[in-house]
Amino acid sequence: MTTPLLAVEGLVVEYPVPGGTFRAVDGVGFTVERGGSLAIVGESGCGKSTIARSLVRLLRPTAGRILLDGTDIATLPERRLRPLRRRVQMVFQDPYGSLDPHLTAEETVAEPLRLAGVTSKAERARRAAELIDQVGLPASALHRRPAEFSGGQRQRIGIARALASDPELLVCDEATSALDVSVQAQVLQLLRDLRTERQLAYIVISHNLGVVREISSDVVVMRGGRVVEAGATQAVLAAPTEPYTRALRRAALDPTTMRGRKPRAVVSAIATASAGAAEAAVSPEVAGTPEPAGSSDPAGSPEPATPS
Ligand SMILES: Nc1ncnc2c1ncn2[C@@H]1O[C@H](COP(=O)(O)OP(=O)(O)OP(=O)(O)O)[C@@H](O)[C@H]1O
Numbered sequence: 001m002t003t004p005l006l007a008v009e010g011l012v013v014e015y016p017v018p019g020g021t022f023r024a025v026d027g028v029g030f031t032v033e034r035g036g037s038l039a040i041v042g043e044s045g046c047g048k049s050t051i052a053r054s055l056v057r058l059l060r061p062t063a064g065r066i067l068l069d070g071t072d073i074a075t076l077p078e079r080r081l082r083p084l085r086r087r088v089q090m091v092f093q094d095p096y097g098s099l100d101p102h103l104t105a106e107e108t109v110a111e112p113l114r115l116a117g118v119t120s121k122a123e124r125a126r127r128a129a130e131l132i133d134q135v136g137l138p139a140s141a142l143h144r145r146p147a148e149f150s151g152g153q154r155q156r157i158g159i160a161r162a163l164a165s166d167p168e169l170l171v172c173d174e175a176t177s178a179l180d181v182s183v184q185a186q187v188l189q190l191l192r193d194l195r196t197e198r199q200l201a202y203i204v205i206s207h208n209l210g211v212v213r214e215i216s217s218d219v220v221v222m223r224g225g226r227v228v229e230a231g232a233t234q235a236v237l238a239a240p241t242e243p244y245t246r247a248l249r250r251a252a253l254d255p256t257t258m259r260g261r262k263p264r265a266v267v268s269a270i271a272t273a274s275a276g277a278a279e280a281a282v283s284p285e286v287a288g289t290p291e292p293a294g295s296s297d298p299a300g301s302p303e304p305a306t307p308s
Pocket residue numbers: 015016017022024042043044045046047048049050051282286287288289290291292
């Protein structure tokens with residue numbers, strides 16, 4: 001049996017909160033094959049982003065293993081982690097906030113190349129131009145700053161930046177949810193193309209089953225920090241056993257509720273389905289706790305949010 005690109009085993013993440021800790025992720029496991037695709041879905045607050053941030057080690061997990069090609073990166077000290085960071089990159093939800101407003105697209109994409117040791121400025125510029133082209137932006141985009149782009153274009157720049165270090169796995173945290181449906185479709189197509197062209201694997205975190213169905217061959221459904229349903233996307237969506245998955249599927253099948261965002265109808269359907277799911281409830285002192293500093297750092301940020 002070949003080693004999967006990524007194997008997550010018994011992942012536990014606890015946040016410090018006044019008077020103790022809050023367990024946001026509680027014994028989660030899944031695998032992603034080389035060139036594979038996995039969606040992580042689940043109601044708000046179930047721990048999806050916490051997993052994503054752990055995978056790129058913006059957070060240090062409390063327990064469990066994150067095996068990248070067999071090497072456990074969950075607790076690896078920064079010095080040993082650094083050479084592996086380039087292999088897993090993250091694309092963030094907010095195409096408005098995740099780019100440095102002062103940098104041109106070329107500078108944004110060239111920066112990870114510089115960090116990866118590409119010393120020649122001309123070479124960095126050449127590679128940045130190639131990447132900008134690969135994500136479907138015109139060469140004129142290279143010298144423009146984020147304010148001059150649309151949300152979809154910014155997200156493409158975010159993807160180009162993530163690709164700059166030639167990763168094997170992209171972690172996309174609601175990467176298309178801020179975008180209009182048609183732009184969302186274009187970005188999803190881009191991810192699919194990259195998967196084919198580069199053998200790039202990705203993990204997509206989404207509330208949108210339409211997105212999940214289109215883009216991922218496998219799915220993990222979470223509730224209250226745990227995996228409650230997992231398997232091939234088609235099989236899980238064809239016969240969901242979890243109330244959350246059933247509600248999400250019902251909402252996804254109703255064209256009036258899906259507009260590529262987190263529509264109120266979907267949220268309320270999910271809330272109804274999840275009523276009584278005590279373990280999913282957020283304790284009052286945790287609700288509204290700010291995200292860890294650095295959670296909107298550019299991909300490849302060398303500093304974990306929770307110091308390793
Ligand atoms: N820094 C923090 N300190 C304390 N609790 C936190 C912190 N960050 C997140 N949490 C809590 O951990 C749980 C999981 O949060 P996370 O952001 O991973 O959920 P999510 O599934 O990504 O939610 P959403 O879909 O709304 O983005 C939530 O209950 C959240 O309130």
